[in-house]
Amino acid sequence: MINLIKIEPQNNYTLKLYFSDNSSGILDFTYMVKTQSSLTKPLESLDYFQACFIDFGALCWKNGLELSAESLYRKCKENGTFHINQASA
Structure with a gap:
C-alpha cells in the first residue's frame, strides 16, 4: 500500500508529492480547482x-x-513526473 509521506507546495496550484516507496512526482491541480464544486471552490x-x-x-x-495516495501516485506516473529515488530504493 502506497502512502503519501511529504508534500512540498511549488508554484501556483502545483505540489511535489513524496510517497512511501521512495518515489515522488509533481502534480498541477489547476484542473481540479477549475471544477468549481463545493469541495474545490x-x-x-x-x-x-x-x-x-x-x-x-x-x-x-x-x-x-x-x-x-494511490490515485495521486497513478496520476504522477501518467503525466510523466514520476521519479524513484534509486539511492534509497
Missing part, C-alpha cells in the same frame, strides 16, 4: 490550497476534501 485561494496536509497517507484539506 475553497482551493481557489492559493493560501488555502497550500495549507494541505497528510492524514493517514492521503492528501487532505480542512474542508474534508481528500485524495488517496
